[in-house]
Amino acid sequence: MVYQLNNVSVHYANQVALQNVSCTIQEGKWISVIGQTGAGKSTFVKVLKGLLPSVDGDYWIDQEPIPRDAKGQLKVVPDIGYVFQYPEHQCFETSVYKELAFAPKLHGYSQQQITKSIEKILPQVGLSEELLPLAPFQLSGGQLRRVAIASVLMMDPKLLILDEPTAGLDPVSRTALLQLLKHWQQQDNRTILFVSHQMNDVAEYSDEVMVFHEGYLRGHYATSTLFLEQTQLLAKLGLSLPEPVQLLKLVEELSGQKIKVASCREQDIIDKVWPIWHTRSC
Numbered sequence: 001m002v003y004q005l006n007n008v009s010v011h012y013a014n015q016v017a018l019q020n021v022s023c024t025i026q027e028g029k030w031i032s033v034i035g036q037t038g039a040g041k042s043t044f045v046k047v048l049k050g051l052l053p054s055v056d057g058d059y060w061i062d063q064e065p066i067p068r069d070a071k072g073q074l075k076v077v078p079d080i081g082y083v084f085q086y087p088e089h090q091c092f093e094t095s096v097y098k099e100l101a102f103a104p105k106l107h108g109y110s111q112q113q114i115t116k117s118i119e120k121i122l123p124q125v126g127l128s129e130e131l132l133p134l135a136p137f138q139l140s141g142g143q144l145r146r147v148a149i150a151s152v153l154m155m156d157p158k159l160l161i162l163d164e165p166t167a168g169l170d171p172v173s174r175t176a177l178l179q180l181l182k183h184w185q186q187q188d189n190r191t192i193l194f195v196s197h198q199m200n201d202v203a204e205y206s207d208e209v210m211v212f213h214e215g216y217l218r219g220h221y222a223t224s225t226l227f228l229e230q231t232q233l234l235a236k237l238g239l240s241l242p243e244p245v246q247l248l249k250l251v252e253e254l255s256g257q258k259i260k261v262a263s264c265r266e267q268d269i270i271d272k273v274w275p276i277w278h279t280r281s282c
């Protein structure tokens with residue numbers, strides 16, 4: 001599926017949150033959405049899900065305008081999965097099982113279909129069946145976040161929106177969750193829109209990055225192009241470089257040579273930087 005916005009703007013009372021945003025989201029990609037606090041990232045992803053009824057501009061999915069009600073307000077797009085920034089805002093059932101079964105029941109899935117989906121999804125998000133009878137408040141923050149993601153995956157969305165899904169997780173849980181999500185995205189050519197302030201994660205997992213600033217979309221780049229070639233833009237917008245890229249720049253400066261890397265991913269940078277550092281040629 002292809003999602004297209006043309007000249008989309010959003011106002012909250014007197015505040016302009018999104019200004020004339022035009023973009024195309026192609027399927028099968030991990031696309032990160034970055035920008036400083038208040039840049040318009042959450043507003044942008046809410047527009048895609050159809051959570052903000054009052055939106056100026058055009059929105060098409062596969063070249064079809066998305067439905068509006070009689071007052072011209074956008075409707076929620078059911079095929080898009082949306083995981084909220086705070087899982088406690090999303091999980092309201094009395095057990096993990098009920099949480100996972102909630103949306104499928106609403107859509108008329110049989111008990112057998114629900115059980116089959118739960119058996120498939122739990123390992124995909126790294127959760128054990130032993131958690132099914134527990135109440136959400138009995139879970140750790142990381143487990144609750146996985147339940148929130150699992151409940152959205154139960155409806156098998158082609159596009160999954162994650163608004164800062166790793167906030168508050170320790171580094172090991174964060175890496176585990178991101179790897180699970182990457183695996184899910186790469187199966188079946190799915191799409192992830194990942195709102196994040198964590199530049200290391202953005203550099204490591206994304207295919208593309210959209211950069212927001214003061215409500216404007218300032219660029220939509222291949223990840224390595226952004227972090228290796230658009231460093232002045234990032235500095236101007238007050239956004240930091242991922243740590244591996246900072247290391248690359250430091251070694252380039254000390255050695256006085258330009259180092260060609262395959263991508264901005266950590267391992268690709270280490271592979272090139274380590275031999276130069278090791279031979280003390282910088």
Ligand SMILES: Nc1ncnc2c1ncn2[C@@H]1O[C@H](COP(=O)(O)OP(=O)(O)OP(=O)(O)O)[C@@H](O)[C@H]1O
Nearest residue numbers: 012015016017035036037038039040041042043044
């Ligand atoms: N419900 C609302 N009512 C009024 N103003 C809002 C509302 N939601 C967001 N805004 C304003 O719109 C602008 C964009 O907010 P948005 O939440 O999209 O930014 P963001 O880039 O996601 O920020 P953060 O990284 O802090 O989550 C901000 O100035 C914010 O204060």
